[in-house]
Amino acid sequence: MSTTVATTESPLHRPIRIRGLELPNRIVMSPMTRTFSPGGVPTEEVAGYYRRRAEGGTGLIVTEGVGIDHPGAVDHPDVPNLHAPAARDSWRRVVDSVHEAGGRIIPQLWHVGPLFGAMRDVPETTPMRPSGVWGDPGVTSYSQDYVDRAVTPTRAMTESDIADVVAAFADAARTSVELGFDGIAVHGGHGYLLDSFLWASTNRRDDAWGGDLLRRTAFPVAVVRAIRGAIGDDLPIVYRFSQHKQQDFTARLADNPEDLGTILSALVDAGVDVLDASSRRFDAPAFEGSDLSLAGWAKKTTGAITMGVGCVGLGKSLRDGRLAGGTVESVDNIDELERRIGTGEFDLAAIGRLHLADPRIAETLRGGGPLPTFDRVAHESILT
Numbered sequence: 001m002s003t004t005v006a007t008t009e010s011p012l013h014r015p016i017r018i019r020g021l022e023l024p025n026r027i028v029m030s031p032m033t034r035t036f037s038p039g040g041v042p043t044e045e046v047a048g049y050y051r052r053r054a055e056g057g058t059g060l061i062v063t064e065g066v067g068i069d070h071p072g073a074v075d076h077p078d079v080p081n082l083h084a085p086a087a088r089d090s091w092r093r094v095v096d097s098v099h100e101a102g103g104r105i106i107p108q109l110w111h112v113g114p115l116f117g118a119m120r121d122v123p124e125t126t127p128m129r130p131s132g133v134w135g136d137p138g139v140t141s142y143s144q145d146y147v148d149r150a151v152t153p154t155r156a157m158t159e160s161d162i163a164d165v166v167a168a169f170a171d172a173a174r175t176s177v178e179l180g181f182d183g184i185a186v187h188g189g190h191g192y193l194l195d196s197f198l199w200a201s202t203n204r205r206d207d208a209w210g211g212d213l214l215r216r217t218a219f220p221v222a223v224v225r226a227i228r229g230a231i232g233d234d235l236p237i238v239y240r241f242s243q244h245k246q247q248d249f250t251a252r253l254a255d256n257p258e259d260l261g262t263i264l265s266a267l268v269d270a271g272v273d274v275l276d277a278s279s280r281r282f283d284a285p286a287f288e289g290s291d292l293s294l295a296g297w298a299k300k301t302t303g304a305i306t307m308g309v310g311c312v313g314l315g316k317s318l319r320d321g322r323l324a325g326g327t328v329e330s331v332d333n334i335d336e337l338e339r340r341i342g343t344g345e346f347d348l349a350a351i352g353r354l355h356l357a358d359p360r361i362a363e364t365l366r367g368g369g370p371l372p373t374f375d376r377v378a379h380e381s382i383l384t
Contacts, residue, residue: 011342012334012349013366016059018273018305020234021182023104025059026341027362030309030352031108031185031240034064035119036383037080042090046080047097049359049383054103056360061103062185062238062350063094065110068168072128073111076119082107082172088179095180106238108185109172109227111165113193114202115246118146128165130197130219131204132156138248162209162219165193170226183235184227188267189242189278191251194220198253198263199245213259217266228271237271238307242278243286243294257287261301268304275299275306276350282308283336295346309350312337313371330371359384 013025036046053061067074069083081087091107098105112118114134116127127134127150134150142150157165173184188194196202197219203210209218220239227237241264245251254260264275277295279286286294295308313330337349354361357372364371 010338010365012338016305016347018183018236021060021104021236023059025057025362025366026348027057027059027365028307028348028350029053029058029061029355030350031062031064031187032352032356033079034383035076035078037078037087037090039077039086040067040079040081040084041086042080042094044093045383047090047094050094050105051097051101051103052359052384053355053362054098054101054105056358056364057362057366058103058355059362060182060348061098061105063105063107065187066107066172068109068111068165068172070111070128070165070168071125072113072116073168074119075112075116075122075125079110079119082109082175082179088175091181092179099180104182106181106183106185106236107172107176108187108238108240109169109176110187111169111193113191113196114150115191117150118142118246121149126154128157128161128193129154130157130202130210133202133204135191135196135199135201135245135247136251139250140247141249142246156205162222166219166222166226169223170230173227174230177231177235183237184231185238185240185276186223186227187240188220189240189276191245191247194223195242195245195253198241199251201245201247201251213262214266217263221266221270224267224270224272236273238274238276239267239272240276240278241267241298244280249280257297257301260286260297264298264302264304268302273305274348275302275304277306277308277346279308279310282310282312282349283333283340284310293340293345296340299344299346305348306346307348307350308337308340308346309352312349312351313354314374330373332371334365334371356380356384 067081114129275298295306299306353374
């Protein structure tokens with residue numbers, strides 16, 4: 001089943017400039033973990049996978065999460081990294097291939113923090129946690145076996161741990177620039193390391209890295225400042241944040257717009273250019289009393305460029321789709337996406353699963369072709 005998209009003079013196809021980066025449209029490939037890089041090294045198939053999205057007209061490609069050079073950063077051997085010499089050589093080929101196709105690409109730097117061990121049990125490595133706790137368990141798609149293991153407290157991060165991780169983010173950003181990437185993305189949501197410092201359930205510190213809401217921003221702010229120092233003033237920084245956590249999908253980072261503004265303004269002041277508002281639906285109201293989305297509130301409270309993500313062209317969220325275990329039918333919500341971008345509620349649209357179903361989704365949207373149907377088995381199990 002497919003849904004036909006009407007051809008319009010869409011705000012999705014207007015150019016935008018972010019620092020020194022010119023994008024031809026507002027369509028962004030959202031980062032999606034693929035685990036197709038054996039030993040952390042992207043293959044030629046990975047290069048072709050990203051190139052095809054550039055050939056299809058996507059304005060900006062954000063790569064899957066890329067592990068920084070720290071022992072607790074990622075817990076799967078096939079998640080790519082940036083520090084191994086072979087991985088650096090391979091990423092250079094990926095970047096060159098995307099550029100040859102006329103595309104723009106940035107890596108999403110990733111440290112899983114408290115969620116280390118969710119993809120693969122690595123008992124010899126201690127997860128990095130602000131206060132040694134995993135977070136209060138709630139609604140989650142993790143197995144009970146993993147949750148039972150994860151809730152066992154570990155040691156809290158030390159000052160040395162914090163300094164090492166900040167330096168590793170900066171080193172990864174510096175390497176990215178050397179390899180020719182067009183900017184930097186940072187995963188700061190979903191209960192991973194940076195988010196865990198913001199979330200009161202996981203950050204119970206009473207030192208310079210914890211306490212009230214503003215003090216809990218200190219670690220992600222330090223990471224952003226280190227990245228900005230490493231890459232200079234011309235390239236953009238995209239920062240993904242979220243209300244929900246993988247420990248608990250009902251958790252909230254901020255209970256009201258004022259608290260959200262406190263957190264996000266600190267990040268923007270540190271050097272973030274684009275706030276990537278990760279939510280289960282791009283059009284879901286973030287707070288009671290308004291239909292403004294999370295990306296909309298991020299823009300309203302900071303004035304920064306913001307990006308909406310979640311269920312573009314689809315009827316089920318990522319979590320619900322996985323629980324359903326199969327096909328997710330197309331839903332034509334593109335008009336609503338265009339309306340919100342057109343009114344200035346947010347500026348960019350991150351599209352995930354439709355980029356797996358159709359490498360040329362940007363071209364499809366421009367031409368009014370039918371939206372593809374996403375099939376989890378077919379589209380997540382191979383690189384197309």
